[in-house]
Amino acid sequence: MNEKQVIPDINTFYVDDVAKSYESNRVNDRFWKWEHETLSKILQDGKKINTIVDCPVGTGRFFSIYKTLNAKITGVDISPDMLKESKNKMELLGISDQVKLLSSDLLDYKKEEYGEADLFISFRLFHLITPTKIEAMVNKIASVSKDFVILQIFNAKDFSIPNFVDKLKSGLNKDDLDFLLKLKYVYRSIRTIFSFLLKRTGISISKGTPKNSSNYFFDITFSHNLTEIKKFFLNNGFEMIDKFDLLDSEHFKTEAISTYTSILILKKIKK
Numbered sequence: 001m002n003e004k005q006v007i008p009d010i011n012t013f014y015v016d017d018v019a020k021s022y023e024s025n026r027v028n029d030r031f032w033k034w035e036h037e038t039l040s041k042i043l044q045d046g047k048k049i050n051t052i053v054d055c056p057v058g059t060g061r062f063f064s065i066y067k068t069l070n071a072k073i074t075g076v077d078i079s080p081d082m083l084k085e086s087k088n089k090m091e092l093l094g095i096s097d098q099v100k101l102l103s104s105d106l107l108d109y110k111k112e113e114y115g116e117a118d119l120f121i122s123f124r125l126f127h128l129i130t131p132t133k134i135e136a137m138v139n140k141i142a143s144v145s146k147d148f149v150i151l152q153i154f155n156a157k158d159f160s161i162p163n164f165v166d167k168l169k170s171g172l173n174k175d176d177l178d179f180l181l182k183l184k185y186v187y188r189s190i191r192t193i194f195s196f197l198l199k200r201t202g203i204s205i206s207k208g209t210p211k212n213s214s215n216y217f218f219d220i221t222f223s224h225n226l227t228e229i230k231k232f233f234l235n236n237g238f239e240m241i242d243k244f245d246l247l248d249s250e251h252f253k254t255e256a257i258s259t260y261t262s263i264l265i266l267k268k269i270k271k
C-alpha cells in the first residue's frame, strides 16, 4: 500500500467538533479508563519528578492526575483546536500556574527553547506516525527526556515466538473463558499473524474499511513493531524497565493477540 494514501491528515483531523467531542466520546471506553488508572498508579511514586513534557497533550486528559503532583508540566500538541480544549480544562482545574501549553509538531520541539523534562509522557501518538518517522520521533522524545519516558502504544506487532506463546498462554490460562472462547482467541490470533505476513507481501485477506465508515480512521492508522521501538530507544540510551498490557477478559473474548493498548516505561541508563 502506498504510504501517502493511508496517512490521516493530522492537521485537518483533530479540529472543530472532533476536538470538542474527543474526550466525551472516549471517557467510557475501557482502553481509556485503563490508561488513566495505570498512569495514575505509575505516577503515585512520581513525587521526585519536577518536570514533565506531555506530547501530544490533546485535551489535557491527564490534567487531573498532574494536579496531584508537584511537577511543572509542558503540554505540546500540533492541533490548535485540541490545545483550546486543554486550555479550558487547565483553567477549569485551576492549574494555569503549573501547566504551559505549546503549539508544535513534536519533531520541531526545541529543547533549548522549551526545555527538557525528567519525564516524557506520550499517549496515543505512535499509531498516527508513519513507519518512516518512528525512529525520528523516538530520537526526539529521548533527546527531551532526562530520565524517564512513559509511552502508550496500540497494536504493537511483536510476533516473535516467545511473545506469541506468552500471550496465548495468558489467554489459555484465563479461568473465566470457556474452551470455545479460548479456541476462538487462538484462531483470531493466528489469523492476525497470517494476515500481517500476507500484507507484507502485498496480499490482503481483510476486506478493508470503506472511507465513509466510522472505523476508517482506525483502519488507516499504523502499528509498529515493539522490538523495533525498544531498539530505537536503546540506541538513545533508554531501556524498557516495565510494560503494562490491557489483557482483560474482554480482550480475550473479542480481540486478537495484536489488538490491545500497552504502556511502556523506559529509563535512561546512559547519561
Ligand SMILES: C[S@@+](CC[C@H](N)C(=O)[O-])C[C@H]1O[C@@H](n2cnc3c(N)ncnc32)[C@H](O)[C@@H]1O
Binding pocket: 010, 014, 055, 056, 057, 058, 059, 061, 076, 077, 078, 079, 082, 104, 105, 106, 107, 122, 123, 124, 125, 128
Ligand atoms: C489521539 S490524540 C491523543 C491525545 C492525548 N495524548 C490522549 O491520549 O488523549 C492524538 C493527538 O496527537 C496530536 N499530534 C499528532 N501528530 C503530532 C505531532 N507530530 N506532534 C504533536 N502532536 C501531534 C494530534 O493533534 C492529537 O491531539
